[in-house]
Amino acid sequence: MNSEPAVTRSGQPGSVALEISGLCKSFRAVRALDGVGMTLRYGRVTALLGDNGAGKSTLVKCISGVYVPDAGTVRVNGVEHAVSSPEDARALGIETVHQTLAVIDPLDVVENLFLNREHTRGGRIGAWLGVLDKKRMRKESEEILSRLDIRIPSLRRPLDALSGGQRQAVAIGRAVAWGQQIVLLDEPAAALGVEQAARVLELIRSLRDSGVAVLLITHNMDRVTAVCDRAIVLRQGRKTAELDVGEVTKDDLVAYITGARTDESAQ
């Protein structure tokens, strides 16, 4: 197992990486998020749980700049930021695997890994024109994928010629490779086979060990107990529980998710 840290970076393990509070986001009549607060710490994996439509993806998109929240604050390393575009989030070292993956079908693996952070050649003029340094990106892609132990049959293959799991692996590889501070994973293992999913858990552990703050959305309680330190439960846009994973059973988690139990102190 290749377990050296994926990338080196970030703050003291346990210190606060990201703190959101009072986050609200509505889509017309739907209150997708209603005053949600949450803290992510370096070197910790936090689970974000909740039924379909609970608001998990919406929360991730608010942090990663896809949506601009209606109200609430986002603090990164203690500094309040208006993360109003995905570029802002990327500049803050926040990387995301979206539920929809956000990979580009006609582009190949290398192009997807480097999309919007391409290397250019030809000095300043080349950089201004955006002349791609394909050789360098290809070489670095090989390095990234082998370091992360992600295997793709051919880097030249466009994404729509890969299997669902391989596409997901590319999206995960991209986030893990570039996620300097905070990595948000929206159901990263949904389309993966047993061993690939286990592989993703390994990646999450190595991210954690190298000090990254990880948020993991999943519907699989085994994965929660396997890698997560804390769990936050959303229900209809509200936070209904915040738990230490070590102190609860899987059944407890399910009870919170379905609303059979609530944790009043979480609000």
Added chain:
Amino acid sequence: MNRELRAAVFLPSGARARIAGWKQGVELRHYVVYAAAALIFLLFVVFLRDDGFLTSSNLINIGRQSAPIAVMAVGMSFALASSEIDLSVGSVAALSSLVAAEVVGGHGFVAGTVAALAVGASIGLVNGFITVKVRIPSFLVTLGMLGIVSGIARNMNNLQSLPIRNDAFREVFGSGSVGPVSSLLVWTAVVGLLGHLALHQLRWGRHVLSVGSDRSAAKALGINIDRVRISALVVSAAAASFAGVLLASRLAIGRHDLGENLLLTVIAAVVIGGTNLFGGRASVAGAVAGSVVMAMLNNGLILMGLRVSDQLIARGVIIILAVSLSMREQKES
């Protein structure tokens, strides 16, 4: 764990077969236009021999006809690749021919060319801004622009053609030659090469495809989708105005209808060349080859002795057939 995992990651045979099928699809999509060009050429050689298809003057003529189509098609490839469409290209070419004629007369050949291109690019900029900022689909914006620009062109010189007497302007673009090769073809090759490089070697080309393939994914990756969409429409209109310059130079006039009827021909050329009408895939080389196909077809219809009205009908039928065939090819792949 490595061995098992490696084994699991390598594909099962079913997936391999699928990928092999996909590769075939790509090859077909990329080569169908060249096969079509060869086939039509052979058919015309056989059936239109007595009408003079294979004479060198006719072949040169086909090359010249295809030049403005190809230049517009290269620009249109980017509009389509970004999932937009530019219906104003024909009218932009016409207006640009007039602007070139007007300015060349007073201020010389460089100024005339620059002015024509600037007018084209500005129209593209307006198209892009309205499409992106007012959120109106580009087919509607550019359809409106088509009307506006044709109207302006008609007003500009009262439906009269404007003669161009500047020899440099005519030599450099339309009637000169580099060795044995007509300068029109040289310029077409230059535009095609630039387009090809922009698509494959520049970040911009990759971003155009990304935006055209999945706008929300491109946005989630931080790509400035507004800027990409606007720039694609600017490139399309600028290329169209360069086509207008080529037409003006070849015919030594500017006129309100030069290139105006090429819109459908251009779209057909781009789509048979392998560019997806709905974005995400483009082939500049294919667009150029498609332009040659369209020019050959036009030429063949004329040599067959069809009346203008029948040419129109035949051209419409051919375009629909050709596009539907190549679209089916694209869907299968």
